[in-house]
Amino acid sequence: MPSFREEFDLDPDLIYLNSGSISIPPRAVMDAVARITRETHRNPTAALFGTWSRLWRIQTLLAEFLGTHPRNLFLRNNVTGAMNAFLLGSRAPQFKRGGEVLMSELEYGAVANIARYRAEHEGMSVRVFSLPCSGAELEGLTPRGLVDRIVGELKPETRVLLLSHVMTANGLTLPLRELARETRARGVLLIIDGAHAPGAIALDFSKLEDVDFYGGNLHKWMMCAEGTGFGWVPDRHREALEPVEAGWTTFATPLAFEGFGGGDRACTRMLLSSSQSFAAWFAIEDGLKFWERLGFEGILAHRRMLRLAFERAFDTASALEKLSPEEGELRGPLITYRLPDARAAEGYRLMQRLLRDEKLQIVTNMIRDRFCLRISPALHNTVAEMERAAEILVRVLR
Numbered sequence: 001m002p003s004f005r006e007e008f009d010l011d012p013d014l015i016y017l018n019s020g021s022i023s024i025p026p027r028a029v030m031d032a033v034a035r036i037t038r039e040t041h042r043n044p045t046a047a048l049f050g051t052w053s054r055l056w057r058i059q060t061l062l063a064e065f066l067g068t069h070p071r072n073l074f075l076r077n078n079v080t081g082a083m084n085a086f087l088l089g090s091r092a093p094q095f096k097r098g099g100e101v102l103m104s105e106l107e108y109g110a111v112a113n114i115a116r117y118r119a120e121h122e123g124m125s126v127r128v129f130s131l132p133c134s135g136a137e138l139e140g141l142t143p144r145g146l147v148d149r150i151v152g153e154l155k156p157e158t159r160v161l162l163l164s165h166v167m168t169a170n171g172l173t174l175p176l177r178e179l180a181r182e183t184r185a186r187g188v189l190l191i192i193d194g195a196h197a198p199g200a201i202a203l204d205f206s207k208l209e210d211v212d213f214y215g216g217n218l219h220k221w222m223m224c225a226e227g228t229g230f231g232w233v234p235d236r237h238r239e240a241l242e243p244v245e246a247g248w249t250t251f252a253t254p255l256a257f258e259g260f261g262g263g264d265r266a267c268t269r270m271l272l273s274s275s276q277s278f279a280a281w282f283a284i285e286d287g288l289k290f291w292e293r294l295g296f297e298g299i300l301a302h303r304r305m306l307r308l309a310f311e312r313a314f315d316t317a318s319a320l321e322k323l324s325p326e327e328g329e330l331r332g333p334l335i336t337y338r339l340p341d342a343r344a345a346e347g348y349r350l351m352q353r354l355l356r357d358e359k360l361q362i363v364t365n366m367i368r369d370r371f372c373l374r375i376s377p378a379l380h381n382t383v384a385e386m387e388r389a390a391e392i393l394v395r396v397l398r
């Protein structure tokens, strides 16, 4: 049984089962951030002038990994930044007074607020619909059934549909290609919050051309350093995307920035061109090398094996209702359970108690106004840890 623990600097006493919020990067990435920070600060002026061509190289490498062209990407510190850039910056005709913005009840609160903010600004209405997130609702759910259910929510006035690719609440994963075909045929703008998808499932934008916008995080399942995210925009929307932050590259490309964007103005004007630390962004290269060295399929297989080990040790013993799909196309990297009433009432205090008393980091998250238990096994975890975590949780949650 492979163990990847030696790739990470871990707290030996802690069982970390919340990579769904933010992951522990491998040592190769942590070392790269430290090395790059040291190097760039030896001559920060020269480093700043070299930044733009270096960023373009990183964007090119990331594009290769994601099956797209670098001109279709822009880098941000996180998916929240990427969703802001599109939801507030897009001049797509679907953002129009009187239309409806539709989103699911499982959207991440901050991102739902960005959509609501734009909707209010435009004089559009917002409607929220439900998605399967209980044992009974998930039973027998098929990818086609899920697509049909979402398409069935569209009304003639629906102009924009905001959905997560992988739901943060329970890991429910959308059959995105099939869904996007349906929304595009109806002229509905499909905006995807992909916070949990890169590195959790295979993501190939060459197959997702019907999606209208996609924001992703690299500091969750991709295990890159904190402060790494991106937006993906298909060619048909690039001209209508206006930067919400203006700066050096807004109206023209000054000489110092010519190393970025390959002469493509729509791409260059989305660049964040002021001074900040780009060490985490540069270290995306080291993150990608890590994936190449360990192998995409091997990483996903290891995580799957850990999920199954946890379920074997926990499901029957705890008898808690599972709120996530079973292993298969609809399942993401997270598993969520309904908590018993008394534990649900503890909310975040339960999470703090587990950390303090048991050295176990999980997260308690909300579904339909009730706290649940969410665990997200990662590459550095072992089967022994999963069994130990299950044993602790069965005892504490009783």
Ligand SMILES: Cc1ncc(COP(=O)(O)O)c(C=O)c1O
Residues within 6 Å of the ligand: 020, 021, 078, 079, 080, 081, 107, 108, 110, 111, 164, 166, 167, 168, 193, 195, 196, 217
């Ligand atoms: C679905 C979803 N969207 C957006 C975010 C926000 O991520 P960030 O704070 O990295 O922008 C999260 C974070 O957990 C998330 O789960």
